[in-house]
Amino acid sequence: MKYLIWMFLFVGTYAEAVEQPNILFIAIDDMNDWTGFLGGHPQAQTPNMDRLAVRGVNFSNAHCSAPGCSPSRNALLYGVEPFNSGLYAFYDQEGFSDQVLAGYVSLPQFYKSNGYQTFGSGKIHHRRPPGPTEWTEFHLKKKMNPLKYDDVEGYFQGGKSKMRFSPTLNPLGDHNDYQNTTFGVNVLERQHDKPFFLAVGIVRPHLPFTCPKEFFDRYPDEVKPPRIKRGDLMDVPPVGRAMAKISDDKRFKKDKSWNKVRRAYLASISWADFNVGRLIDALEASPYADNTIVILWSDHGYGMGEKKHFRKFALWEETTRVPFIIHDPRERNSISGREVKEGVSLINVYRTLADLCDLEAPEYVDGFSLAPQLKDPNQPINGSALCSWGRGNYTVRNRNWRYTRYFDGGEELYDHTQDKDEWNNLADNPEYADVKKRLSAQLPKQEAPLVREGLEPWSIPFSADKSLGEKNR
Numbered sequence: 001m002k003y004l005i006w007m008f009l010f011v012g013t014y015a016e017a018v019e020q021p022n023i024l025f026i027a028i029d030d031m032n033d034w035t036g037f038l039g040g041h042p043q044a045q046t047p048n049m050d051r052l053a054v055r056g057v058n059f060s061n062a063h064c065s066a067p068g069c070s071p072s073r074n075a076l077l078y079g080v081e082p083f084n085s086g087l088y089a090f091y092d093q094e095g096f097s098d099q100v101l102a103g104y105v106s107l108p109q110f111y112k113s114n115g116y117q118t119f120g121s122g123k124i125h126h127r128r129p130p131g132p133t134e135w136t137e138f139h140l141k142k143k144m145n146p147l148k149y150d151d152v153e154g155y156f157q158g159g160k161s162k163m164r165f166s167p168t169l170n171p172l173g174d175h176n177d178y179q180n181t182t183f184g185v186n187v188l189e190r191q192h193d194k195p196f197f198l199a200v201g202i203v204r205p206h207l208p209f210t211c212p213k214e215f216f217d218r219y220p221d222e223v224k225p226p227r228i229k230r231g232d233l234m235d236v237p238p239v240g241r242a243m244a245k246i247s248d249d250k251r252f253k254k255d256k257s258w259n260k261v262r263r264a265y266l267a268s269i270s271w272a273d274f275n276v277g278r279l280i281d282a283l284e285a286s287p288y289a290d291n292t293i294v295i296l297w298s299d300h301g302y303g304m305g306e307k308k309h310f311r312k313f314a315l316w317e318e319t320t321r322v323p324f325i326i327h328d329p330r331e332r333n334s335i336s337g338r339e340v341k342e343g344v345s346l347i348n349v350y351r352t353l354a355d356l357c358d359l360e361a362p363e364y365v366d367g368f369s370l371a372p373q374l375k376d377p378n379q380p381i382n383g384s385a386l387c388s389w390g391r392g393n394y395t396v397r398n399r400n401w402r403y404t405r406y407f408d409g410g411e412e413l414y415d416h417t418q419d420k421d422e423w424n425n426l427a428d429n430p431e432y433a434d435v436k437k438r439l440s441a442q443l444p445k446q447e448a449p450l451v452r453e454g455l456e457p458w459s460i461p462f463s464a465d466k467s468l469g470e471k472n473r
Contacts, residue, residue: 032301048277056327063385102106122180122201139183165264167213205268237410248310252396307430373418390463403439
């Protein structure tokens with residue numbers, strides 16, 4: 001009874017004190033469209049993300065700014081495209097001088113400077129240590145029991161911990177994603193007298209594809225492979241072919257392990273979904289449910305054997321397309337199951353969140369607000385999704401087409417109304433010259449030079465900064 005009285009008094013006090021909405025910001029690593037609400041794999045089990053997609057707006061044709069953790073997260077969190085920032089590759093931000101990020105304001109810093117309490121856990125930035133300019137409180141990784149693996153049911157390649165695709169046998173609480181989500185749950189259970197920005201980074205399904213055995217058990221021993229065309233790289237330009245990680249494909253085929261890899265990926269996606277569900281359940285049980293915007297996104301997609309490609313680092317559908325959902329509970333008159341099918345870029349996250357909170361984004365921020373689409377998913381989109389992987393390599397994705405141009409002039413063009421698998425490159429077909437002209441007009445006219453401070457040299461893609469055949473430097 002005392003608890004109910006406290007809740008009644010606190011909800012009333014909180015509603016009077018807080019007018020701006022809270023933000024629950026869920027960042028997922030390396031998740032492609034193998035989810036129920038995107039339909040990328042027929043066996044995917046993601047009930048928690050599915051219900052969020054039904055309640056909110058599912059941007060079902062969303063794409064990252066770059067198909068790699070570091071450039072994608074830098075673009076989204078600072079609100080600036082790689083071709084405007086020069087942050088095309090992977091960076092250790094401890095190696096940055098003050099000049100590299102001068103003038104940029106990260107999303108958590110933006111919210112903190114606008115009176116929000118900011119809480120974070122897990123992977124939000126890529127290799128930027130948490131600090132007080134961004135975070136009121138950040139959950140630091142704790143020492144936990146070593147994980148034990150079932151490598152008989154799973155697959156362990158070459159003794160490298162990153163290349164493990166196996167069930168874990170530990171309790172749930174021994175896993176980092178569980179701990180990081182627990183922090184988020186605890187924040188939602190607290191009493192807040194200021195609006196909050198809560199960011200929770202869920203690492204799986206990033207490599208290694210390991211998670212509790214119960215999530216492997218949700219899938220049959222043999223899972224359905226994606227549709228793959230023999231010789232699919234034959235009509236792809238040299239730069240595109242060079243981006244394909246065919247060495248992984250060769251090893252998996254030699255070891256007859258592709259099935260175990262894909263099953264482990266699906267299990268890891270279900271594990272991520274489980275932790276998303278814990279956050280959503282905690283929010284719904286809190287006093288903040290009616291005034292908290294939930295945004296869920298993945299930093300890039302993932303190739304699972306299409307075009308002989310494994311991992312990210314390429315400009316095709318499976319590597320750029322991402323889950324992206326926004327649920328604003330203040331839109332009470334909206335119908336369920338809303339979907340935006342136009343091509344949308346994650347670069348729009350910064351301006352969208354600022355708009356929804358009635359805040360003014362920094363002038364430099366790229367993109368535009370998607371708030372109109374939250375009210376009416378049929379509102380026209382102001383532009384297509386543009387994704388880059390290295391200076392000079394760009395792909396444009398709208399509702400029906402993907403056009404890609406590489407730094408050496410090589411091109412790809414796919415008609416998604418007829419060719420969702422991107423099997424038939426139409427770039428050299430003169431019948432589609434007008435389509436190419438229209439889409440190529442959206443490519444950047446100017447490119448910032450590659451930032452080299454803090455650069456991880458292995459990550460420079462084949463681009464204007466690294467020619468074909470050149471070794472990593």
